[in-house]
Amino acid sequence: MSDRHPHDHRPHGHPHDHRPHGSPGPRHRLAHRLAHLLTPHSHETAEKLDPALESSARGMRALWVSLAVLGATALAQAAVVAVSGSVALLGDTVHNAADALTAVPLGIAFVLGRRAATRRFTYGYGRAEDLAGLVIVLTIAASAAFAGWAAVGRLLEPRPVAQVPAVALAALLGFAGNEWVARYRIRVGREIGSAALVADGLHARTDGFTSLAVLLGAGGSALGWHLADPIVGLAITAAIVLVLRDAAREVFRRVLDAVDPALVDRAERAVRAVPGVRGVGELRLRWIGHRLRAELAVVVDGEATLRQAHAIAVEAEHALLHAVPRLTAALVHADPAPAPGEADPHLPLAHHAVA
Incomplete structure (x- = not known):
């Protein structure tokens, strides 16, 4: 004998609302009215948002906010690259742009996760988030490889950094943007239980460290020590590898159905x-x-x-x-x-x- 129906508790007559965060506020009710117009729906839920749909919507919102912040950061840094010719800042700009684009696989995963189960995918499409997490881990690995390659190249061919004040300002901007996005993604990811979003937040944090490497390298170059930039870059590459280890462990545990x-x-x-x-x-x-x-x-x-x-x-x-x-x-x-x-x-x- 077994109980085989998913929940929704209505078949058992339970009037309880099992959402851990209580009743939706005015903002959530507005989001529900918009979703009511734009998506398939059922009137049986009345004035309440489904917890799974609400958490997916929070994940999507986190992704698009992150994309906007990191996109603006990368554009501002690109403008400084154009006037300074800083190779280190160019690498950081490309890194930030790549991090912003990791919102794409996660966004696809969240959209797929909202689809109803089918006769073929009887558990639904939620595991798409785990695949997105794997893509993000590979992106972090590629970022570490790129940072290491750039640092070694600059170590072999040291050169001064032009427009140091502008480069330093762009580096600080890159760090601030990435750290804000990292905190936001990690917080939302942990609240909705998305390992992929947490891993994406850790990735943004590594990008912030890369920006600090640009800042320290530019400072050393301004003092006449042209090897400062590549040496710090190698140290940051090691830090990225450590973050990669943590992110990979979390994502692979989720893929293998590990739970606390x-x-x-x-x-x-x-x-x-x-x-x-x-x-x-x-x-x-x-x-x-x-x-x-x-x-x-x-x-x-x-x-x-x-x-x-x-x-x-x-x-x-x-x-x-x-x-x-x-x-x-x-x-x-x-x-x-x-x-x-x-x-x-x-x-x-x-x-x-x-x-």
Whole structure:
């Protein structure tokens, strides 16, 4: 016996709103009215935004704001490159432009994530975010390679930096723009559970460090030490590699369905507290985009009726939805408590077990 319907809690008569952030404010209601005009919708949700749709909308907003800020930063730096001829600043400008363009794969992933599940993609398209995260990791790796290549090239052929004050100002602008975008992306990504958006924020932070390298290199060049720029560039390349390691670890864990063990413990505690649950068997959590799904088995009284066992399963699922952040659905299977002399009811499945 299992509870197989995704949530939406209306089939069980639960009037609860499980959104962790409470009722939508005036701005959210305005966004809902606009979405009501521009997208397919259902009147069953009345005045409330679906949490998954709202989180995707926040992700999209974060991407477009980031694209605008970094695009403006890159354009301003390009103007300084044109008058100064700074190769280091040119590299930083290209780096910032590339970072702005990482909004494209994430934007595509968020749009795909809103599509309904199909007979072929029965879990929907949320995993597109994980693919976008891989693209971003590759972009960070390419950025590190480019920064290292530029630093080595300047080390082999040192040259003075012209228009040092303008280059220094552009470098500060690049750092400020990237750090603001990094904080914004990381904050929103963690709030909506998007590893890809967090990785993109870490990427923006590496770009800010690259801008600081340009600033320090220009300062050293102004003092007559032409090797300052390439040496600092190599140090920043090492920093980018460290950030790449952290971002890659987070994204690859998500691709391999890793979850925080504390979430598993929290889910088990919530289910064990449900009346009628005698034990918790196998429990699995997995991310699909920035939303969680759960599968678990609960042990109930072997003499319980089918309706009673189903009611316990529903309450277990209900408890999970309250206890685990960003959980949108759970599949709960009820196992009868073993009786003396009774054969294992799962024995017919034994020969399918993986050795």
